[in-house]
Amino acid sequence: MVLYVLIAAITIVLACHVQTVTKAHGEILMGYTTRQRALNALCLVSVFMILTTLAALRHEVGNDYGTYVVTCHEIFQRGYVVTEPGFNLVVRILYTLSGKEDYLLMFGVFGAAIVAVFLKVIKDQSDSFAWGFFIFMTFGLYYKSFNTVRYYFALAIATFALRYLVDINWQGIIKFFVLILFAATFHKSVLVVIPMYLLARVQWKRWAIVLLAVFAVVVGLFNKQIMDIALKLYPSYRNTVYIEEVHTVVEYAAPIAGCIFVLVICLICYEDAIKNRIDNRMYFNMNIMGTALYLSCYWLPLVTRFSYYLTTAQMLLLPNIICSIKDPKKKKRVTAAVIIFCVLYFLYFLREADKMGVRVLPYKSWLFYDHRWLNQTDTF
Numbered sequence: 001m002v003l004y005v006l007i008a009a010i011t012i013v014l015a016c017h018v019q020t021v022t023k024a025h026g027e028i029l030m031g032y033t034t035r036q037r038a039l040n041a042l043c044l045v046s047v048f049m050i051l052t053t054l055a056a057l058r059h060e061v062g063n064d065y066g067t068y069v070v071t072c073h074e075i076f077q078r079g080y081v082v083t084e085p086g087f088n089l090v091v092r093i094l095y096t097l098s099g100k101e102d103y104l105l106m107f108g109v110f111g112a113a114i115v116a117v118f119l120k121v122i123k124d125q126s127d128s129f130a131w132g133f134f135i136f137m138t139f140g141l142y143y144k145s146f147n148t149v150r151y152y153f154a155l156a157i158a159t160f161a162l163r164y165l166v167d168i169n170w171q172g173i174i175k176f177f178v179l180i181l182f183a184a185t186f187h188k189s190v191l192v193v194i195p196m197y198l199l200a201r202v203q204w205k206r207w208a209i210v211l212l213a214v215f216a217v218v219v220g221l222f223n224k225q226i227m228d229i230a231l232k233l234y235p236s237y238r239n240t241v242y243i244e245e246v247h248t249v250v251e252y253a254a255p256i257a258g259c260i261f262v263l264v265i266c267l268i269c270y271e272d273a274i275k276n277r278i279d280n281r282m283y284f285n286m287n288i289m290g291t292a293l294y295l296s297c298y299w300l301p302l303v304t305r306f307s308y309y310l311t312t313a314q315m316l317l318l319p320n321i322i323c324s325i326k327d328p329k330k331k332k333r334v335t336a337a338v339i340i341f342c343v344l345y346f347l348y349f350l351r352e353a354d355k356m357g358v359r360v361l362p363y364k365s366w367l368f369y370d371h372r373w374l375n376q377t378d379t380f
Contacts (some may be wrong), residue, residue, distance in 0.1 A: 001350050003363055008137045014043045015133035018123070032077050044123070048115055051142060054164040055111025056104075059366040062146040069103045076101055080188070086185025087150050104366060108284055110149040112159060115142070117156035120313065125279075126165055131319035131338075139258065140349040141312065146360045151305065154187035159312050161193075164199045166279045173281070176364035189302075193309045200285040200310075201278075212288065216296035223299055249298040254348055255311065259291040261341050265321060273324035280324075283317035286310040 026211045073083045076090045126132035128186045145152040161179040164172035183190040254270045274280050290310035325331040353361040
């Protein structure tokens with residue numbers, strides 16, 4: 001836990017030195033001076049190297065680490081697997097180049113790819129890199145990516161693709177679909193973002209909120225049918241303990257609290273930040289949809305797989321709101337509220353990080369792992 005807090009603190013301090021200049025219509029330009037550009041580049045590279053190194057050096061960290069080791073073995077041996085062709089191809093290439101079943105290399109490569117894409121998203125699509133990165137770390141998105149590397153790579157690509165829905169044109173739409181289809185070759189669940197993101201992009205009328213509420217109620221009533229559809233998307237979950245478990249809304253108290261907090265901030269700052277900004281309005285709609293999904297589908301063991309596609313944009317929405325507030329006093333109050341909430345959220349995440357379904361604690365590294373003793377590991 002101490003290591004995670006230290007990494008978060010160091011990288012957030014570095015991120016605060018990456019300056020962005022925001023113009024009137026949300027257009028983001030990096031600092032003009034050569035010195036500032038050099039400092040930006042140095043800090044970005046440093047953050048990338050720290051986060052990638054931590055991800056690449058982990059060993060048996062994540063609730064599906066062992067499953068990935070076995071799956072990659074089957075992929076290399078041309079056995080039967082349920083993973084998507086893009087992931088399978090990358091694994092075969094990496095194992096062939098290394099000359100052995102080097103799952104450590106696989107985790108390292110995907111760790112670097114996930115970090116790189118998310119940093120690119122925050123840098124280009126947020127009004128403040130520092131704020132966006134702060135939320136990325138304190139909401140636990142980076143540490144959660146130690147689980148299900150296929151999914152988090154697809155999530156990063158989907159979040160990146162949002163840029164092409166802001167100013168809609170045919171070229172942008174084509175790029176959006178190409179990126180989503182590419183991400184689907186690593187995790188097919190990403191296909192659900194096509195209708196969800198397009199719906200969020202539409203300017204909602206008041207009746208749309210009522211319709212969404214009715215839809216949420218209907219989904220809750222037809223949970224058996226929804227479960228059957230989910231199992232067709234995830235056949236590997238059929239007849240497993242995940243389906244037999246009984247889930248309650250309390251399990252998702254933290255993300256629901258996050259959605260409600262963001263919703264309140266949006267309503268308080270609607271005139272300043274949401275009303276006349278297409279990107280913020282889209283993220284706002286996604287947050288509403290994410291809240292409805294959590295509340296109506298908490299019984300679905302796969303609900304986070306779908307809701308994260310909607311709520312990850314919070315790391316873009318909150319910075320944009322803070323940067324858009326015109327009243328200095330109001331800006332200070334909102335800023336303080338965001339800092340306090342994010343710190344508390346991060347502490348709660350760390351408290352739960354060793355639980356089943358997360359298991360990103362305790363952190364272990366293969367640097368301190370003696371392969372001669374399979375049951376013996378050293379930890380930070």
